[in-house]
Amino acid sequence: MKTQFRLPLLALFALTALVSSCKKDSESEPAPKAQTKTELLSGKNWVLTAQTVDPGLVDDDGKVVTDLFPYIDDCNKDDLMRFETAGSCTLNEGASRCVPTDPQQYSGTWSFDSNETVLKTTMQGLGSSSYNIIELSDKTLKVSGVRSLEGDTYRFTYTYAKK
Numbered sequence: 001m002k003t004q005f006r007l008p009l010l011a012l013f014a015l016t017a018l019v020s021s022c023k024k025d026s027e028s029e030p031a032p033k034a035q036t037k038t039e040l041l042s043g044k045n046w047v048l049t050a051q052t053v054d055p056g057l058v059d060d061d062g063k064v065v066t067d068l069f070p071y072i073d074d075c076n077k078d079d080l081m082r083f084e085t086a087g088s089c090t091l092n093e094g095a096s097r098c099v100p101t102d103p104q105q106y107s108g109t110w111s112f113d114s115n116e117t118v119l120k121t122t123m124q125g126l127g128s129s130s131y132n133i134i135e136l137s138d139k140t141l142k143v144s145g146v147r148s149l150e151g152d153t154y155r156f157t158y159t160y161a162k163k
Contacts, residue, residue: 037116038085040136045080045092048072050159057154068156073098080163083110091123119143131158138162 051072056064065071078094091106108123113130122128131143134157141160146153 035138037112037133037136040138041119041141042083042085045082045163046141046160047080047163048077048158049161050157052157054155054157057149081160087111089121089123091126 049069051068052066053068054066056066057068059065059071075093075096075098078096080092080094081089082092083089087109089108089110091108093102093104097104103125106123106126108121108126110119110121112118113120117133119131119133120128121131129145131145133141133143135142139162141162142157144155144157146155148154
């Protein structure tokens with residue numbers, strides 16, 4: 001009768017040791033370090049994947065449009081924006097340029113403002129801009145900014161994907 005209890009008891013001890021050793025291995029692995037906003041933004045090319053406006057704009061047919069991406073010329077959809085950790089940035093016209101005599105690349109600077117919730121850029125020949133950061137991850141950059149057109153105020157939202 002002693003043998004009858006010993007076998008299940010040994011199996012139970014073995015199972016407990018196996019489970020606890022597995023937990024220790026997974027618990028001892030360090031959690032991945034969260035990236036800073038600078039690390040998430042810099043060192044990669046970003047390409048525009050969406051552009052919206054609120055309130056909507058009226059197109060040539062009199063229709064109110066909020067999704068502007070279909071209206072963007074293909075020569076602008078392949079442009080690449082790149083931010084570097086040192087605060088410099090470049091806008092590369094990509095494979096196709098809308099105006100062949102325009103530069104292939106524009107240089108500029110970038111910085112964060114308001115506790116890293118605002119992205120500010122200054123591009124050679126294109127001026128300065130300030131955008132509220134809506135989302136910043138390893139693969140997505142989504143920003144919005146306010147512009148006045150013909151006396152009315154509009155919020156433009158731009159979504160970029162890591163290329």
